[in-house]
Amino acid sequence: MQRVSERSEVEPFYVMEVLKAATERQRTHGDVLFLCAGQPSTPAPAAAREAAVAALQDGQVMGYTESTGMLPLRQAIAAHHRETAGIEVHSDDVVVFPGSSGAFTALFLAAFDPGDTVAMTRPGYPAYRNSLSALGCSVLELDCGAETRYQPTVAMLETLAEPPAGLIVASPANPTGTVIDTRELAKLARWCEEHGTLLISDEIYHGLTYGREAASAWATSRSGVVVGSMSKYFSMTGWRIGWLLAPPALQRPLEVLTGNLNICAPAIGQVAAIGALTSGHAELDAHRERYAANRDLLIRRLPDVGLGDFAPPDGAFYAWCDVSHLTQDSVAWCTALLEDCGVALTPGVDFDTVEGHRKVRLSFAGATEEVAEALDRMAASPLLKG
Template sequence: MKVGRAADAPPFLVMDVIAAANARAAALPPGAPGIIRMEVGQPGTGAPRGAAEAAIRALSAGAPMGYTEAFGLRSLRARIARHYAEHYGVAVTEARIAVTVGASGAFPLAFLAAFDPGDRVAMAAPFYPPYANILTALGMRPVLLPCDAATRFQPTLAMLERMDPRPEGLIVASPCNPAGTMLAPGELAAIARWCHASGVRLISDEIYHGLTWGTVAESTAAAFSDSAVVVNSFSKYWSMTGWRIGWLVLPEDLVRPVECLAQNMFISAPHIAQVAAEAAMDCTEELEANKAAYARSRAALLEGLPKAGFTSIAAADGAFYLWCDVGHLTNDSARFCAEMLEHAGIAATTGLDFDRERGSRFLRLSYCGREEEMAEAPARLAAWLGR
């Protein structure tokens, strides 16, 4: 029987690392040190208490929790619109907001509405693997812009101006995964305005907003372009990964196309998750406490990792990742990560997930797990590497 070409999509290797770490943890003898999980960008904290309580109240009231409108509960969309006014000073109408099944559900909706098969969509490398894998599965063509520490692993306006032919689309992420670097507001504004003037559809991944550490301010592409698509999610700052809830801020010309696609592909995001997400947006004190713990873990790692031999780390402006150049230690980061799991009990993700050409000398460490484990990681690595 025929198998569709989309079935040839490359794996998201971090999911294989998760499986290997689970197997390793299950095989540990009683009393052995546990596995430190630094492979996946999943907060170690659960949904904020207010979100869980809102869900309990809704379920206890016997609400049917059926389908919502395809774009989600109007009250949640209004709350998200208020977030843009309060956090960014940007007016976004709730009619332009689509609640989605996580950011992962938002990307195919945006790509299908904005692009056709064969269209070229540019992105920085290293990059979040599903960008390219989803585009490829949909018949579109990822175009990689190799970036490094000199550009802070972000695309530049000069790179875009040199592209010939120009792509139909551009994906930017600030803070980005895996490097955690950000575009300054002026840089994002320049890129957004260039895209609009050049007929290039900008997709701005802003799912790590709220988790920033340096001096670079958060800004949204919605402030600079009427044609940009913004993707966000409750998975990261709001610690609601498994609830599968995210959103899009859409330009006017894509509102109805995305709505029709959402009606057919997903019907709606889970009703109960929408109720919880709306409540989560008012749980600032608890969420900021989570963020403070991530900041302490980040500081401990940035101090301890160089002593363990990890001396080249990307500027970690935001998100909760450290992108480490380990070329002085290995030219096979996949094997290096496997040995790290076996001998140091630390799960990390090979850079090959994020950069197929240069990733063999990089790995990504996530520090959103338990704070005490993040503090322990450098000592384990130093012992393994004989430092």
């Protein structure tokens, strides 16, 4: 019999399964509106593409780079944090990975041992839970409802029998788009410092907020880790460049681990990222304005479509909607909706192990016309007439 480890028995990342079904429907019907994947529909900024093209035309080798990333990239990332968050960051603080997903695996290995407990929100980003489980860590889900805007609080941590080894926060969050209040984030950072809990602050949606500031955890405490990525604000998901701002004690373990796990992040992605980080942001800010228009459209029209129960997102490009009046099986319902009208949404089971069968996530990262068309199709679908 073929050997397969027990640790690999984790939940699939359902978004990817939905994307597969939607791509197949697109092949056979050509009518899909992709509101499932959390990715911009726009290409990398012109400066990134130009930098990549120039490097290829020059015949640059594109070989392995330093494990922690090319120095000019680490310098550009440090400068980006200084400019956007007003925090002092040095290139030595930055470790570059193949996407923030690659960063999480190395960080969990660097910081936690099997059996350690790591807390995260429910609802929350599923890959944290599934990767931690595969590595033998115990995941403690903090039940975060609408009353705390789906974000954790110090009061929740105070109720725990003992401090966890780690706490992961995401602001703006996936799947809710909500931002942690700046003072609460500072309180969480201080609590973690005092209790020996490693705070992991996923800030990959920074730059994508709508009238509400998202603070950086490093503005309060540098003993935590900040997670960044080129994927979202910079519209570069497939280029696979992410990074960590790490305290000194974790820098060398992260370098050693990523050297073994990945050798380095893709060289072409690093070159393109330098281009994006060192040029103006007008193109990217225009994307944000489009997301803001999409958000306003959803806030206005979702109640008429029958999906009125959601927290207006402060950032990212997601709406987390209750569908309990329509179904108790969000996976079957999303499959039926795709079949009925070609609208691809993500079932909530990915993000919430308890309530997810009554929730769906809409991603509004696409074109405004597509979001409007999806709303029209949903309004006409019998599946929305609960």
